[in-house]
Amino acid sequence: MEGVKSAADNGDADNQLNCYGIAFPNTCDSHDGPHSVECLTTIWESKGCLSEGTKAPDKLNTAGKYTLDLLNLVDVGINFKTTRIEADGGDKNKGLECYGLGLYMFYKFCSYNL
Structure with a gap:
């Protein structure tokens, strides 16, 4: 789980969807x-x-x-x-x-x- 969150926070769109339910716009750094x-x-x-x-x-x-x-x-x-x-x-x-x-x-x- 920590790996998914870490990948999401580092910009991986697939992991952002898995972790936060949305992919961040390119202009956004964090959820x-x-x-x-x-x-x-x-x-x-x-x-x-x-x-x-x-x-x-x-x-x-x-x-x-x-x-x-x-x-x-x-x-x-x-x-x-x-x-x-x-x-x-x-x-x-x-x-x-x-x-x-x-x-x-x-x-x-x-x-x-x-």
């Missing part, structure tokens, strides 16, 4: 925090949010970054996916967080007119 901004950005974008969002990882203040560093990669992904789902469900604040002001307004206008 548990702290996470680099690059790692968080990869997950943010993979869940459908945009860099223009007000809560995009590169826009986080120290407290926001610290909060995400307390989460493992699975929980970070769930957090970001929930933000997108709530944005798509009409939550204006989550829309701004996920898509950004101009893009959120455009997205909502277009989705209402489809």
